[in-house]
Amino acid sequence: EAQVTQNPRYLITVTGKKLTVTCSQNMNHEYMSWYRQDPGLGLRQIYYSMNVEVTDKGDVPEGYKVSRKEKRNFPLILESPSPNQTSLYFCASSPGGAGYEQYFGPGTRLTVT
Amino acid sequence: GENVEQHPSTLSVQEGDSAVIKCTYSDSASNYFPWYKQELGKGPQLIIDIRSNVGEKKDQRIAVTLNKTAKHFSLHITETQPEDSAVYFCAAKGFGNEKLTFGTGTRLTIIP
Numbered sequence: 001e002a003q004v005t006q007n008p009r010y011l012i013t014v015t016g017k018k019l020t021v022t023c024s025q026n027m028n029h030e031y032m033s034w035y036r037q038d039p040g041l042g043l044r045q046i047y048y049s050m051n052v053e054v055t056d057k058g059d060v061p062e063g064y065k066v067s068r069k070e071k072r073n074f075p076l077i078l079e080s081p082s083p084n085q086t087s088l089y090f091c092a093s094s095p096g097g098a099g100y101e102q103y104f105g106p107g108t109r110l111t112v113t
Numbered sequence: 114g115e116n117v118e119q120h121p122s123t124l125s126v127q128e129g130d131s132a133v134i135k136c137t138y139s140d141s142a143s144n145y146f147p148w149y150k151q152e153l154g155k156g157p158q159l160i161i162d163i164r165s166n167v168g169e170k171k172d173q174r175i176a177v178t179l180n181k182t183a184k185h186f187s188l189h190i191t192e193t194q195p196e197d198s199a200v201y202f203c204a205a206k207g208f209g210n211e212k213l214t215f216g217t218g219t220r221l222t223i224i225p
Contacts, residue, residue, distance in 0.1 A: 004156075031211065042119070042202060042217035043157070050211055058212055059114065090156050098206045098213040099145040099164075104156030 002027045004105035006091050012111045013081060021076045021108050023091030031094045032074035033058070033102070034066065036087040043090070049074055050097065081112045115140045115207045119216025126193050127224050134201055134219045137185040142208035146186045148177060151200045151218075160201075161188070190221075198223045 004025045013019055025032065033048035035058075045058030049068040063085055065077040074093075078085060088109050092102040116139040126132045138146075144165040149157035163170045163177045163186065170177050176189040190197055203216040 033213070035215075040122075040217060043204075043215040045212055045214070048211055056211070059214065092156075098211040101147070101159045101162070102149075102157075102213065104158070106156055107154075 002103070004091055004093055004103050006089075006105040006108050008108060009106065010109045012113065014113055015082055016080050019078050019081060019110075021078075021089060021091075021110070023074045023076065023105060024072050025074075025091075025093040025103070026072065027093060027095070027103065028071065029093035029095050029103070030071075031097045031100075032068065033092045033094075033098070034064070034074070034076050035090045035092065036060065037090060037107075038087050046076070046089075048098070081110075083112050086110060086112050115143060115205055115212065115214040117203060117205050117214050117216045119203050119219060121219060122217065123220045123222070125222045125224055128193055128195065130193055132188075132190045132193055132197070132221055134188045134203070134221070135185060136187070136203035136205075136216050137183075138205040138214075139184070140205070140207050141181075141184060143205040144208050145206040146177070146179060147204050147213075148188050149202045149204065149215075151202065153199075157202060193223045195223050195225055197221060 034046040035043045047066040049055045091105040094100040119136045147162035151157040179186040
């Protein structure tokens with residue numbers, strides 16, 4: 001089944017403790033992206049990647065890192081999480097960039113205390 | 114950068130009536146405008162999209178219109194059904210980059 005998977009689905013952590021949210025797609029898509037969703041603010045793009053070793057900032061990249069070492073994986077790294085990074089995070093992939101259908105994962109609910 | 118505004122934030126419609134959600138964008142060079150539907154507890158799913166060289170697109174009960182001069186685009190849902198209840202997001206892709214900017218969402222409730 002074609003899908004985007006994220007792990008973990010739920011995470012509660014403390015301020016400053018490094019964490020990684022994994023994202024994997026099995027559709028051989030070139031483009032992958034991370035978004036955060038907050039009430040009243042909609043979806044905001046954090047980082048995106050057009051291909052292996054090619055990443056670029058979205059609209060809210062501060063406090064986040066990404067890497068794209070393999071085509072199928074695009075992990076999101078929070079090196080020193082803060083409470084304002086408490087949010088619902090979505091990974092997405094598409095076959096040809098932001099101008100094509102984005103296939104979203106199920107989301108990761110992160111709480112930073 | 115691109116800025117997308119979406120209205121209304123909530124919309125209640127009687128079953129069988131039509132629903133319209135509107136978005137405006139700031140970058141006149143933006144060239145791709147998708148609409149996503151998000152059901153409770155799930156990731157968003159594309160329902161329809163339109164490119165800047167087209168003024169209108171339909172898919173059964175759903176249609177999207179684009180007015181490039183005014184920099185706005187709208188989602189039209191006709192003959193609404195209970196399963197149309199969800200949060201809807203518009204988005205715009207800027208020209209020359211691979212960013213996708215979303216609106217703030219509209220919670221649509223269909224009243225049986």
